[in-house]
Amino acid sequence: MHVANRIQALKEELDRMGVKLIAVSKTKSPEDILEAYQAGQRAFGENVVQELIGKQEVLPKDIEWHLVGHLQTNKVKYIAPFISLIHSADSLKLLKEINKHAQKHQRMIDCLLQVHIASEDTKFGLDHVELIELLRTDELAALRHVRIRGLMGIATNTPNQKxxxxxxxxxxxxxxxxKASFFNDAPYFDTLSMGMSADYKIAVEQGSNMVRLGSTIFGER
Structure with missing residues (x-):
């Protein structure tokens, strides 16, 4: 089954449920991405900034690029001119840096706050207490070029579906x-990004409205 067929089948399935598909194209060639693009996919996710920049330069300009991997503060400046959504904002320091570079480019950068939900220690993200503390700070409220669109989480890598x-x-x-406590009057706080190739069906059942799929679309690496 080719990339185009997989994309079309997935988009139909997810569109019916009101779920946005992010095609995770890390390690994939521009040719692979173009095949998905020609099948109607416009939102692509990358996790390495250098790889993302290289692809953004050579691929169609109406592609919506998402940064789905961990982002270091010193890399923000490279993606600030064009990034559509950063899924992995996990500190006030990083959000301030995003705001600084967004301001330079006179744009608003949409971000998701990454929450640590897995049992593994290796995954990034804020715990519940850190998340609430961050949302309560006046410093976050003062960032005029960052818009918090929602939350992102990565589940434990386990066969235990429960x-x-x-x-x-x-x-x-x-x-x-x-949403009820901090964004009650903010219609833009609307995105819950959870679910990857191995677990997206469970994520959608549990209320995800954005999934990040790589091997489901492009096949195994």
Whole structure:
């Protein structure tokens, strides 16, 4: 089954459920991405800044680029002119840096706050207490060129579907609570990015409205 066929089938399935598809194109060639683009896909996710810049330069300009991997503060300046959504904002320091470079380019950069929901220690993200503390700071409120669009989380890499389901459910509950407490009058706080190729169906069942799929679209690396 070619990339185009996979994209079309997935988009139909996800569109019906009101879920946005981000095609994770890390390690994929511009030719692979173009095949998905020609099948109608416009939102692509990368996790390495250098790779993202190289692709952005040679691919169609109406592609919506998402940074789905961990972002270091010293790399923000390279993607600030064009990035559509940063999924992995996990500190006030990083958000300030994003704001600084967004201001230079006279634009607003949309961000998701990454929440640590997995049982592994290796994954990035804020814990619940850190998240609430961040949202309460006047410093965050003062950032005029960053817009918090929602939350992102990565579940534990485990065959235990019950554990994955509980992690996603917990993040959806947190998302709803944060929306009610901090973004009640903000229609733009609308994105819950959870679910990758191995677990996106569980994520969608638990309330995800944005999924990040790589091997499901492009095949195994």
């Amino acid at each position: 554990e994955i389901k509980e992690e996603f459910r917990e993040l959806k509950t947190l998302f709803d609570g944060i």
